[in-house]
Amino acid sequence: MIVDLKAKYNEAVSKQDEKLDSDDVTTLIYRTPWVRILLDRDSEENKVRSIEVEISLPETIETDKSDSSEIIDRLSEHLQYLQHLREYGFELSVIGTGCIYCASKEIQDIPEDNVFRALLPP
Numbered sequence: 001m002i003v004d005l006k007a008k009y010n011e012a013v014s015k016q017d018e019k020l021d022s023d024d025v026t027t028l029i030y031r032t033p034w035v036r037i038l039l040d041r042d043s044e045e046n047k048v049r050s051i052e053v054e055i056s057l058p059e060t061i062e063t064d065k066s067d068s069s070e071i072i073d074r075l076s077e078h079l080q081y082l083q084h085l086r087e088y089g090f091e092l093s094v095i096g097t098g099c100i101y102c103a104s105k106e107i108q109d110i111p112e113d114n115v116f117r118a119l120l121p122p
């Protein structure tokens with residue numbers, strides 16, 4: 001799994017040479033129903049600026065009363081995942097009223113393998 005995430009990162013970075021139409025470009029490199037991992041890059045400097053991890057409740061989640069406890073458990077697990085990313089220099093935030101939880105980190109070079117391991121969601 002770490003190899004796939006690192007390969008997707010490297011693929012997105014290799015596309016930096018392409019001409020970009022806007023000042024900022026966000027590339028999705030990994031997605032689960034709960035998590036999106038994005039690269040944000042600056043077209044002017046032509047390099048990746050940050051890695052962003054977004055967590056929100058899945059759109060297709062069924063909210064039966066019997067499932068509520070499981071949903072809360074999964075949300076708690078994912079919030080702990082974000083808290084763990086702080087150990088790797090990520091900053092945490094909440095975006096908008098829709099409760100999108102976010103961890104982001106500015107980067108200069110390709111992250112070490114331990115960062116890619118930490119980025120793997122639960």
